[in-house]
Amino acid sequence: MKKIRFYNPEDLRVEDAEIPVPGPGEVVVRNVVTLTCGTDVKIFRRGYRVEPPFDMGHEASGVIAAVGDGVTKFKVGDRVVAHNSAPCNECYFCKKGQHSMCTDLLLNNFENGAYAEYQKIPARIVNQNMFKLPPDMSHKQAALLEPFACAVYGTAMTTFQQGDTVCVNGCGPIGLMFIRMCVLRGARVIACDLSAARLEVAKKMGAAETVNIKEVDDQAQAVRDLTEAGRGVDAAIEAVGLPEVWKIAINMVRPGGFVLCFGGTKKGLEVPIDTTKLHYEQITVRGVFHTTPHYVNAAFELLKMNAISADDFVQNEYALEDTEKALIEHAAGCVIKNCIVY
Ligand SMILES: [Zn+2]
Ligand SMILES: [Zn+2]
Numbered sequence: 032m033k034k035i036r037f038y039n040p041e042d043l044r045v046e047d048a049e050i051p052v053p054g055p056g057e058v059v060v061r062n063v064v065t066l067t068c069g070t071d072v073k074i075f076r077r078g079y080r081v082e083p084p085f086d087m088g089h090e091a092s093g094v095i096a097a098v099g100d101g102v103t104k105f106k107v108g109d110r111v112v113a114h115n116s117a118p119c120n121e122c123y124f125c126k127k128g129q130h131s132m133c134t135d136l137l138l139n140n141f142e143n144g145a146y147a148e149y150q151k152i153p154a155r156i157v158n159q160n161m162f163k164l165p166p167d168m169s170h171k172q173a174a175l176l177e178p179f180a181c182a183v184y185g186t187a188m189t190t191f192q193q194g195d196t197v198c199v200n201g202c203g204p205i206g207l208m209f210i211r212m213c214v215l216r217g218a219r220v221i222a223c224d225l226s227a228a229r230l231e232v233a234k235k236m237g238a239a240e241t242v243n244i245k246e247v248d249d250q251a252q253a254v255r256d257l258t259e260a261g262r263g264v265d266a267a268i269e270a271v272g273l274p275e276v277w278k279i280a281i282n283m284v285r286p287g288g289f290v291l292c293f294g295g296t297k298k299g300l301e302v303p304i305d306t307t308k309l310h311y312e313q314i315t316v317r318g319v320f321h322t323t324p325h326y327v328n329a330a331f332e333l334l335k336m337n338a339i340s341a342d343d344f345v346q347n348e349y350a351l352e353d354t355e356k357a358l359i360e361h362a363a364g365c366v367i368k369n370c371i372v373y
Pocket of ligand 2: 125
């Protein structure tokens with residue numbers, strides 16, 4: 032079979048590899064689609080904290096080609112989607128119900144990447160985070176599971192009431208998913224981005240107002256101006272991963288408001304917070320990372336209901352050999368996501 036391996040920044044190679052054989056409890060999936068993701072773009076450009084060469088890709092859906100001993104929930108021929116991680120359920124954090132903090136979080140994508148014709152799914156993921164597709168669900172729709180599970184978790188961790196105004200900063204795939212989930216929860220959403228095309232999709236997701244940050248001097252003020260008496264939004268979500276935007280999000284909430292910092296930044300960066308805002312204005316700032324099986328399950332149910340649709344999120348198809356092209360086009364921002372088809 033063929034798969035993509037990362038050797039150096041901007042140096043991905045298509046390699047021949049043995050089709051994996053499932054061990055006890057494991058499953059091997061023949062991928063039908065793999066979606067591109069901003070994280071893949073970041074790794075492609077800068078590398079990662081894993082020693083290269085390593086596999087790439089974590090958003091795929093396919094058909095089971097082989098099952099290992101002891102697998103009872105799935106059989107060969109099942110159309111499935113597997114999330115890319117699973118917690119241990121045994122460490123201190125898992126026992127506290129904070130599964131995204133698991134000290135032994137299993138991430139499948141570096142060893143068994145999704146940019147591959149076949150992908151091995153470890154037992155822990157098979158048991159906790161793998162799902163059979165209903166007959167009317169497309170593989171593209173199913174492959175949205177991982178990013179959507181993160182957005183569903185993030186939205187659940189954001190405090191706001193029905194009828195509140197929420198600003199989503201950043202309209203990449205995850206930001207757009209946040210917009211949709213906040214709208215479904217009853218918020219009036221203001222969307223901020225620098226791409227007019229992405230802001231159009233934001234409106235389609237239900238955003239009531241959009242702010243093109245290229246057209247305003249002060250993003251926080253521009254958002255405040257869209258709230259009653261300029262008091263600020265009830266909640267702000269950061270889905271970009273830049274400390275400047277974390278700061279802007281903090282500066283656009285009303286007294287008593289809530290800020291969710293979702294976008295991961297480079298290591299070691301700091302964001303100054305006005306102590307007056309934190310103390311006298313009693314704002315809450317919360318970070319979240321990744322997702323948990325509870326929200327992966329919820330996200331799969333929401334995908335079944337077509338809470339979001341692959342038609343809005345997945346644009347052009349590429350062959351595995353053209354993964355670099357698919358990632359470069361994704362990075363340029365003219366698509367929300369691309370997909371590899373086999
Ligand atoms: Zn992703
Ligand atoms: Zn754990």
